[in-house]
Amino acid sequence: MGKVWCNIGIFIWLQIVVGFTFTHAQSVTSVSGIVKDSLSGEPLAYASVLFEKSTIGVMTDDQGAFKIQNDKDFTRLVISTLGYETKILELKAGSKNDFPDILLQPSSFNISEVTINPLKEKYSRKNNPAVELIQKVIDHKNDNRIESKDQYQTEIYEKLTLSLDNFNPNLDKGIMKKLKFVKNYVDTSEFNGKPILTLSVRETLADYYYKKSPKTEKTIVKAKQQQGIDQTLDDSGTLSANLEEIFKGVNIFDNNINILLNRFVSPLSSSLATSYYKYYIMDTLKVSGDECIDLAFVPVNSQSYGFTGRLYITLDGNYSVKKCLLNTPRHINLNWVDQLRIEQEFKRAPDDTWVLNTENTYINFYLIKGAQQLYAHQVRNFDKYNFHPQADSIFGLLGAKHILAEANHQADTFWVNNRHIPLREKESALNDLLTEFRKVPAFNAIIKMVEILITGYIPTKPDKKESQFDIGPMNTTFSTNKLEGFRFRIGGMTTANLHPQWFASGYMAYGLNDRKLKYNAQLTYSFTKKEYHEKESPVNNLSLIQEYDVYTPGQDFLFTSKDNMFVAWKVGEPVTQMQYIRKTMLQYDKEWLNGLSLKGWLRNENNEAAGTLQYNKYMEDGSLFHIKDYTTSELGLQLRFAPGERAYNSRFGKESPINLSKDAPIFKISHQIGLKGVLGGDFHYNHTEVSAEKRIWLSSFGHIDLNVKAGKVWDQVPFPLLILPNTNQSITIQPETFAMMRALEFVTDQYASFYFTYYLKGWILNRVPLIKWFKLREVISVSGVYGGLTDKNNPEINPTGMFKLPDGTRPLGDTPYIEASIGLENIFKILRIDYYRRLTYLNEPNIKKGGVRIALRFSF
Helix, strand or coil: CCCCCCCCHHHHHHHHHHHHHCCECCCCEEEEEEEEECCCCCECCCCEEEECCCCCEEECCCCCEEEEEECCCCCEEEEECCCECCEEEECCCCCCEEEEEEEECECCEEECCEEECCCCCCCCCCCCHHHHHHHHHHHHHHHHCHHHCCEEEEEEEEEEEEEEECCCECCCCHHHHHCHHHHHHEEECCCCCCEEEEEEEEEEEEEEEEECCCCEEEEEEEEEEEEECCHHHCHHHHHHHHHHHHCCCCCCCCCEEEECCEEEECCCCCCCHHHHEEEEEEEEEEECCEEEEEEEEEECCCCCCCCEEEEEEECCCCCCEEEEEEECCCCCCCCCEEEEEEEEEEEECCCCCEEEEEEEEEEEECCCCCCCEEEEEEEEEEEEEECCCCCHHHHCCCCCEEECCCHHHCCHHHHHHHCCCCCCHHHHCHHHHHHHHCCCHHHHHHHHHHHHHHHCCEECCCCCCCCCEEECCHHHCEEEECCCEEEEEEEEEECCCCCCCEEEEEEEEEECCCCCEEEEEEEEEECCCCCCCCCCCCCEEEEEEEEEEEECCCCCCCCCCCCCHHHCCECCCCCCEEEEEEEEEEEEEEECCCCEEEEEEEEEEEEEEEECCCEEEECCCCCEEEECEEEEEEEEEEEEECCCCCCCCCCCCCCCCCCCCCCCCEEEEEEEEECCCCCCCCCCEEEEEEEEEEEEECHHHCEEEEEEEEEEECCCCCHHHCECCCECCECECCCCCECCCCCCCEEECEEEEEEEEEECCCCCHHHCCCHHHHCCEEEEEEEEEEEECCHHHCCCCCCCCCECCCCCCEECCCCCEEEEEEEEEEECCCEEEEEEEECCCCCCCCCCCEEEEEEECCCC
16 A cells, blocks of 8 residues: 555546546437347457548447447448448437447458458468468568667657546536636547547657667657646656656567556567467558558457557568557456557658658546546657767767756747647647636645645645745654554655755654654755755765654565555554664765666664563673663665666655656665774674566566565674564555564574565456456465574574574574465455465464455556
8 A cells, every 4th residue: 555656646636636626518429239240140349430531430349349429420330340341320410329230241352362251260370361461570570670770860759648538518517617718728639539628738859869789779858848737746757757657659569569557469579479469451552652451450368468450561572561550459457548549650761761750649548437538649750860870979878868958948939940740729728728727726726635645745835836845745644553652743845945955854753652752854965956856866965864763673664654654554463572763874875877876874873672672682691681772883885776767756766656667677785884883883793785676577468576685794793783584564565575474583694585476467367257357467476585593693502792582583494484475456446455375484483374465556
């Protein structure tokens, strides 16, 4: 639940605005029916259904059924599919049209001297001209794709618009009485011809550079701007970065197509295409003057991550792709998406190279079926191709993407002269629409509420551009633990509106049981000026931190705050062994654009045992001496390298769950040195840790999140300074923790661990009759840690000067600790439930061998 904003959270703002703001009265008619073979009576799947002389249509589902809205009173419907005569139906305007039996007559036709007679035969890949054709296209794709060039440069114009789809407000009900002005801003969808109300427009103009060897890609953003109601919600560009991740550009020649944070099998996949799809030769026709074969394709399983669509293959013997159309199948296991279509068209360059000319992506989103939908349209246009760019200085830059200083401040005249496609009239009027909206108090209140939900902070001024202090994060306001009981916390941070380089942040907390005031205060100096907050990328910060608070040894939530209200619900034995930590820390953080970052710190920390935890030191005579607290002074350094990682400006850092890009590998190495005698430090020690993590995509069969770690404490130290495997007593699922291990159950001074989670994305359940309609998705995980405690740190072997291990704590033995889980996600589209099972150390006292954990997980 700490990851509640993962994946589709960036769309929630608009759906909430819609839900509170608009009521909707429809006056549309529909056309439905079932398309069948006239001879056998069997339904015809994936037949094309279009209104005559329009691009508005659908494809029939697995049972030959379709339903389409007739918003514009079209009078004729055209039905066509492979090997059948086209049929045209007359429609009755203004009324519902239902055709339970639309019978198509089989036909045969000739293409390139190959006769095809598809009379309801079982689909076969052997001796199939369509399969032979697609195989030739795949065999030639590396020659036809632009990446076969040694290098090239092109200018790319991108525009993303977000709108309310099929928008027809009832101007006489509720709040709409005050929003009658919206009728002046209603536009028409390029996708389905329905009325839309555009609420957001984002534009980017960039130069893209590519070099084949060594493979290098650079993007230089020359101009970017955004308009719309989401502008104030974009927390220093986090929303924009996530939208870029969701609406990635499509390369039809890749084996997998990355869009909506998923991997779809490409119809040109070298490894899966002919086994994943069925192909059909439809016709020969001209596309923008080039003679092409129309090749249709559908996935074998309509719920899998594939497309239905068309490829238009040139007849010049090169088997080039002139145009492609990709649609998601009707029953695909994909959340929140009603329809998705991708259209690409290629053009021939002067040297006969086929290059991408335009790309259009159309998506209809929804949160609740039948409620107001969101329509997204992204267009990419490519121009000014250059296959001999003089770009050595560009290729030598660190990082894949660079935004020029003037990019966010280009004048309107620049856009008029340089955008490839003019804005539509209603898009140009977006600022006027927002001016009208801001005159309505209810609208402003809704926007403010959504801003708090997304950012977690409350600005202290109505206009975010004037706020000098933000209160938050709000999800840490209330929590509970055994020592403090009910805990209140309030905090906040200054913004660049107060000072662009000096920042202050922190919190105060109070527990009703221990009646102690805790606090955290941080003063940061940024060596670069910031737009809003201190963690904007790239970071180059020096911070001084003073903190007094409660912590649980062996329980560290890596991706959320320990005060997150969602992790306060504990299961199993109550956690009573805790510590009061008082620390002063000087920390330096530096990031480079190539994914390398450095963190160095000097920390002085006093650690006082609390709850049932005690520090008892063995004396030379074997007796125990109670120690109230101890102090450490530490010098530390961490290097982090994440090549290809997208830059994020989240207030919660690079690894925040709000950041949707998780594909870059991450490598870390750290070393800490204990400074005995410095600032009261009681111990000398050296502690080294290394880790690597990666998300591994298995095409449309899901992905694996894999993390491996290893560490060692090189010197003799008491148990609090040894390695305590990370545990989780929360009911929620937390990454990189052990759910069935008790806090402080094991201790070690050298270890190696792994965390393996496989998200199958419905790969198995999509094929199970009846169950597949619930669109559940499988998750399995296995985690383990192997290590030991050397004699010098084992108080049972070498007790003098060591702390007695707490009751219930033991060294990790020769057997690795392993636990596994099996679960289901996508329950009601938001809930994940896992059952965890402990597989080793089953005879330990006071343990639970199994248990259930849950999480809220929003994903497409």
